[in-house]
Amino acid sequence: MILNVQRGIHEAIDGAIRQRFGVAEVPAFAVEVPPTRALGDLAVPVAFQLARALRKPPRAIAQELAGAVGAIPGVARIVAAPNGYLNLYLDRPSFLTARLRGEIAPDRGVQDKTIVEHTAINPNKAAHIGHLRNAALGDTLVRALQFRGTPVEVQNYIDDTGVQVADVIVGFRELERKSIDEVRQLAASPRFDYYCWDLYARVTEWYEGDRARLAVRAAALHDLEQGGNGTAEMGAAIVDAIVRTHLRTMARLNIAYDLLTYEGDIVRLKFWAHTFEILKAQGAVFLQTEGKLAGCWVMRIDEGAAADDEAAGDEESREKVIVRSNGVVTYVGKDIANQFWKFGLLGRDFRYRRFATQGGGRTLWATTSGESDPNAPPFGRARRIFNVIDSRQMYLQALLVQALKTLGHPEEAERSIHFSYEMVTLSHATARELGHRIDPDSDDAKKPFVEVSGRKGLGVKIDDLLDLLTTKATEEVARRNPDFTPDDCRRVGAQIAVAAIRYFMLKYSRGKLIVFDIEEALSFEGETGPYLQYAVVRAGNILNKLREREGVSEADVVASLEKAAPDELLEDGDDAAHNLWAVVFEASRLDEVVEQVVRSLEFSALAKYTFGLAQTFNAFYHRYPILNEERGDRKRWRAAGVAYVRAQLTRALDLMGIDVPARM
């Protein structure tokens, strides 16, 4: 953990600048990591920034500062580099021992209650890789926030009254002629989500066969929203079963939630009606009487609502329908109500029921319109909200922010964060493997990818992908570990599968469209999750052998450092000493990386950092012996380094939802 050191350095240099140069307004400056340890552990380029104002060359400023700064806790020395950098060298032995003894806790971040909403899969079919990116990003955000001590509530929005559910109901009725009881029976089967996946695609075809059939859908949707009828009853049965399959799938990936928010409850508990009154009272919506939107309640939106501020003078404005002319509220309206509730601005609350018990005994709650469980914890009333949704919904998310602003909640608007990312598509090769045929002369064939489509039944299901990866990993584990039971192999294989897929989803920056290729995703070598696990397992093996062969535990290693000559870690040591320090130092940067990741919402940075650390560590233990090192003091410091790197790598992997097996 390095943030505390960086903060100390920043304060000391800031003070030195004020004192030495009489500068009242010190420019914001960075404490960075130089490209190699030979150049120092941390560096400050502030002399460049001061050069103009002080009319002195950066080099001279750096030299003066180096002399003026004085002692900084943990810093061994400060050097003014010839080019103007201030380079700082840390006190290496004390740096490592303090961290191994757990004396350095991670910095606390923002303590405001934060809601992260992610996953939000339509409950009418199996979850696919598009949903996977959402959940992987969302869950990692949750873990990163928690790492910094931020209280987080994880919500999963369930659109139980939408068209997609209506479509599956239509499928059961019109195509399968199933009764509610027959549907209930089917819903009890474990692969009900797969069943609906196919049915949903068949319904889409059925509509295409005769557009008049869309009237059936409209009627089903109407009944579903209305409630208190057979359609709604069948819908509830389908939704409940599908949601549970989604939760099982996500549980395989170590993803859990605190609350399921049902859209139906927003309607039934009159959240929408209440929000509607507020919107009307504030003049945020009005009844359009002319033109093609006559009879609709609309919200006037500035063109460029997505942009930061209202580009005044822009005559261009659109009208977004919030309530249709038939009186039915749109998705946007319900979403505004939901966002208001999340901030505690609605003046009403859901009722709650226990929905399930997740891994580790964590209770999953769900909203309800029925009796509320008196033991339900307080939900909502957040200070900050992250909505994890792909970039195609940017426009809608901008509307939410605008609604908050219009209704006099600028701070909440500011704290409504759309965690946007690009979608996942399929490579042509993978689409072909799924049986998808494209006319070679069509426009689709010319595109560099194939779009996932639940409606068409085209996509890689998460469970299929996990099964494939698990099978492959399990075979590999069995081959390498003949003493493992089949159960051991399967368990470790599953952990490896999760590592592979979660790392794969995280390693691309969020602005990058992922062209998913099954061949590529199945890899366990190179920059992959299993590579990371392997590094930690090897580190663990070294420490295990140290205990088995010599009876020296990790705690013993740490305790023995006090009496060990620290040559192995000193700056004037040999290559081995430098490489040990390099890997220890890199391992300490996790908190800094998490900070950056939460600021930028760029989780690829966490993935790349972890991979780089694993790589550095792998190279280190290949090159320098630990167990077989004959000089005792050196051995102890190296073992201590291994222990620290292992602990930090394990933490980093945990942030990505990846478990570390004891062996693999």
Added chain:
RNA sequence: GGGCCCAUAGCUCAGUUGGAUAGAGCGUCUGGCUACGAACCAGGAGGUCGCAGGUUCGAGUCCUGCUGGGCCCGCCA
């Protein structure tokens, strides 16, 4: 027409408050298992950072314009 995103090695991608010699994986070529398990490591080849201007002590990174590609702008969600 407007908004957002992408363009860096043969392929897939990092490089994010502008900073020290442009990196990684895959592929390719060469070498390393009598073990601290090779899901690994060492090394080689491979780059006009889409193009053109501008700002700066300094630009892959910021600004402007352009080119190519993707997504969004619905009484769907």
